[in-house]
Amino acid sequence: MQMYMKTNETHLINDLSVKTVDTDKNVEHLNDKNKKYFTCDICGLKFRQNRLLKKHFLTHTKEKPYSCVLCNKRFSLKCYLYRHSRTHTKEKPYSCDVCHKDFSQKDYLYRHSRMHTKEKPYSCDVSHKDFSDKSSLNVHFRNHTNEKLFSCNVCHKDFSRKSNLTEHLRTHTNEKPYSCDICHKKFSHKRSLNVHLGTHTNEKPYSCDVCGKKYSQNGDLKVHYRIHTKEKPFSCDVCHKDFSRKSKLNEHLRTHTNEKPYSCEVCHKNFSLKRTLNGHLQTHTDEKPYSCDICHKEFSRKSTLNVHFRTHANERPYSSDEFGKDFSSDM
Numbered sequence: 001m002q003m004y005m006k007t008n009e010t011h012l013i014n015d016l017s018v019k020t021v022d023t024d025k026n027v028e029h030l031n032d033k034n035k036k037y038f039t040c041d042i043c044g045l046k047f048r049q050n051r052l053l054k055k056h057f058l059t060h061t062k063e064k065p066y067s068c069v070l071c072n073k074r075f076s077l078k079c080y081l082y083r084h085s086r087t088h089t090k091e092k093p094y095s096c097d098v099c100h101k102d103f104s105q106k107d108y109l110y111r112h113s114r115m116h117t118k119e120k121p122y123s124c125d126v127s128h129k130d131f132s133d134k135s136s137l138n139v140h141f142r143n144h145t146n147e148k149l150f151s152c153n154v155c156h157k158d159f160s161r162k163s164n165l166t167e168h169l170r171t172h173t174n175e176k177p178y179s180c181d182i183c184h185k186k187f188s189h190k191r192s193l194n195v196h197l198g199t200h201t202n203e204k205p206y207s208c209d210v211c212g213k214k215y216s217q218n219g220d221l222k223v224h225y226r227i228h229t230k231e232k233p234f235s236c237d238v239c240h241k242d243f244s245r246k247s248k249l250n251e252h253l254r255t256h257t258n259e260k261p262y263s264c265e266v267c268h269k270n271f272s273l274k275r276t277l278n279g280h281l282q283t284h285t286d287e288k289p290y291s292c293d294i295c296h297k298e299f300s301r302k303s304t305l306n307v308h309f310r311t312h313a314n315e316r317p318y319s320s321d322e323f324g325k326d327f328s329s330d331m
Contacts, residue, residue: 155261171261171274195220279303 037046038053042060047053055077058065064074066081070088075081083105086092092102094109098116103109111133114120120130122137126144131137139161142148148158150165154172159165167189170176176186178193182200187193198204198216206221207214210228215221223245226232232242234249238256243249251273254260260270262277266284271277279301282288288298290305294312299305 155259157259168261174265191217191219 037048038050039046040053040056040060042057045056047056058076062076064076066075066078067073068075068081068084068088070085073084075084086104090104092104094103094106095101096103096109096112096116098113101112103112114132120132122131122134123129124131124137124140124144126141129140131140142160148160150159150162151157152159152165152168152172154169157168159168170188174188176188178187178190179185180187180193180196180200182197185196187196195217201216204214204216206216206218208221208224208228210225213224215224226244232244234243234246235241236243236249236252236256238253241252243252254272258272260272262271262274263269264271264277264280264284266281269280271280282300286300288300290299290302291297292299292305292308292312294309297308299308
């Protein structure tokens, strides 16, 4: 927590260390000669009490004397242990005055509040893009440096964000921690769950101002809009092919790396695309969910059904233009 003292704009950092700023020589400073401070020999931070200096020193020695009784995770400061304990108790003592959302940590509340105020105090020196919190700026800056700090211990793929690594690991573990409260279907990504929930409510509040098509997610509308603008902001570093979606770029990159992160649990065959794995799984179950409206022949894959439809092209009671329009979009 960052508190502010009105006297001479001096900042108290975490109630532990003192950093002074000379703004008015007539105002008494916190580092007055009559006051005693304890200085860290390593980083130079000053403390008003020796016990606080000793606690601070643990951040340099990497000593972690405080342990969680539930998960045994260790911490250098007792306050860090208290904060961590809320992940077990689900306690959220800090609440937003605007939308009443609750948070387990005060700094999370501060960061959230900027969503309402639209405040973005952190700016990128390269692209001049502004951010509401420093961590988002740090993550963004890796786009310029191409730094990838997080690596998968299974396939050794590198990521610039820890959250992306966490999501990627689920392709190996098949973990699906997000569940629909209505139909109990499980998902590996929260955004996939959010999209799925729209199938129950059928709510589509986001509308394209060009063609009028509606979407349940604003992100889906933004991606759709690129159909009209022909924008393709994602480019392959290897062959320089451009894509309108990042997910399509990621899929394409596997044609260069030959990465196949999706594995069949029955025969252990590997696939580069999840939808290809899903289609393959039906060869084991003999499930054929796609049926021809004309001859009622059944197929395990929609793409195979689309190919089959062409055998009826001359029999359909509408023009070839309509036929192409109806079925080419699914290919």
